Amino acid sequence: DGGITQSPKYLFRKEGQNVTLSCEQNLNHDAMYWYRQDPGQGLRLIYYSQIVNDFQKGDIAEGYSVSREKKESFPLTVTSAQKNPTAFYLCASSLGARANTEAFFGQGTRLTVV
Amino acid sequence: QKEVEQDPGPLSVPEGAIVSLNCTYSNSAFQYFMWYRQYSRKGPELLMYTYSSGNKEDGRFTAQVDKSSKYISLFIRDSQPSDSATYLCAVQGGSEKLVFGKGTKLTVNP
Numbered sequence: 283d284g285g286i287t288q289s290p291k292y293l294f295r296k297e298g299q300n301v302t303l304s305c306e307q308n309l310n311h312d313a314m315y316w317y318r319q320d321p322g323q324g325l326r327l328i329y330y331s332q333i334v335n336d337f338q339k340g341d342i343a344e345g346y347s348v349s350r351e352k353k354e355s356f357p358l359t360v361t362s363a364q365k366n367p368t369a370f371y372l373c374a375s376s377l378g379a380r381a382n383t384e385a386f387f388g389q390g391t392r393l394t395v396v
Numbered sequence: 397q398k399e400v401e402q403d404p405g406p407l408s409v410p411e412g413a414i415v416s417l418n419c420t421y422s423n424s425a426f427q428y429f430m431w432y433r434q435y436s437r438k439g440p441e442l443l444m445y446t447y448s449s450g451n452k453e454d455g456r457f458t459a460q461v462d463k464s465s466k467y468i469s470l471f472i473r474d475s476q477p478s479d480s481a482t483y484l485c486a487v488q489g490g491s492e493k494l495v496f497g498k499g500t501k502l503t504v505n506p
Contacts, residue, residue, distance in 0.1 A: 286439075317496075322404055324484065324498035325440075340493075372439055384430075385494055387439030 285309065288373050288388035294396050295360070295367065303358045303391045305373035314356035315374040315385065318342060325372065331356055360393065368395050399423055402485055402497025411506050415472040419485035419497045422466065426487040426495075429461050431470045434482045434499065443483070444470065475504045 286307045295301045307314065316328040327340030331350040345364025350356050356375075360367045371391045376383040402419045409415055417431075428447050432440035444459040446452045446468075452459045460469040468487075472479055485497040 288439075315494075322498060324402070325496040327493065330493065370437075374439075384442050384445065387441065389439045390437070392437075 286373060286375055286386055286388035288371075288391050290391060291389065293391055293393045295393060296396060298362045300359055300361050301393065303360070303371055303373075303393070305356045305358065305388060306354055307356075307375045307386075308354060309375055309377075309386065310353070311375035311386075312353070312378050313376045313383070314350070315376075316340075316346075316348065316356070316358045317372040317374065319370040319372060319390075328358065328371075367393055369393060399495045400485060400487055400497045403500055404498050406501040406503065408503045408505060409475055411475060411477060411504055413475050413504070415470075415475050415479070415502060415504075417470040417472075417483050417485075417500050417502070419468045419487075420466055421468070421487050421495075423487075423489060424463070424466065426489040428488040429459070429468050430486040430488070430494075431457075431459055432484040432486060432496075434484060436481075440484055477504045477506050479504050 289304045313332050315330040317325040326342050328346050329348045331337035334353050337350050347359045373388045374385045376385045400421045431444040433443045434440040446459045446461050449461050449463045456473045458471040480503045482499040482501045484499040486494045488494050
């Protein structure tokens with residue numbers, strides 16, 4: 283089945299640690315996105331990538347980093363510089379980087395700082 | 397002014413009711429309008445997609461766009477408990493990035 287796979291589903295991080303969230307897609311999509319979802323905040327864009335080896339900051343990129351070495355993979359690292367990382371993180375992909383392309387979402391990773 | 401405004405609710409209705417969900421947007425450059433449905437602890441899934449003003453119907457769901465007033469709506473007829481979810485509107489334009497509303501949490505009571 284084609285789709286987007288995020289792992290792990292739940293992740294716990296100690297204060298001061300970096301953690302990496304995985305996102306893999308087998309839809310042959312060019313564009314991939316990372317969103318953060320907090321209660322009452324909707325979806326906020328962290329980073330997006332329109333092509334391999336290229337990515338752009340979204341609205342809330344501070345404290346996060348990404349890489350796009352392969353078309354299928356777009357991992358997100360939550361660094362210790364992110365002051366409030368507890369949230370639900372969603373990865374998405376779309377066919378192209380132009381408008382009028384449906385975004386498909388993974389099932390999310392819930393990150394909790396302990 | 398936020399690009400997309402959506403009343404977060406929550407909204408609670410009895411089974412069989414007609415549900416109306418609404419968003420307003422500020423940028424007239426937005427051309428594509430979407431509604432996503434998100435069940436608890438899951439990723440959003442595309443429910444309806446429209447381009448330009450007018451109505452689009454799919455079963456019990458109708459999406460409506462009024463570009464003159466920058467207003468988009470989703471109507472659910474004969475609502476079912478399985479419709480209980482958070483509904484997110486999204487708009488897209490020349491920037492190519494989707495802009496989401498905050499989502500409205502809907503509960504349909506049997």
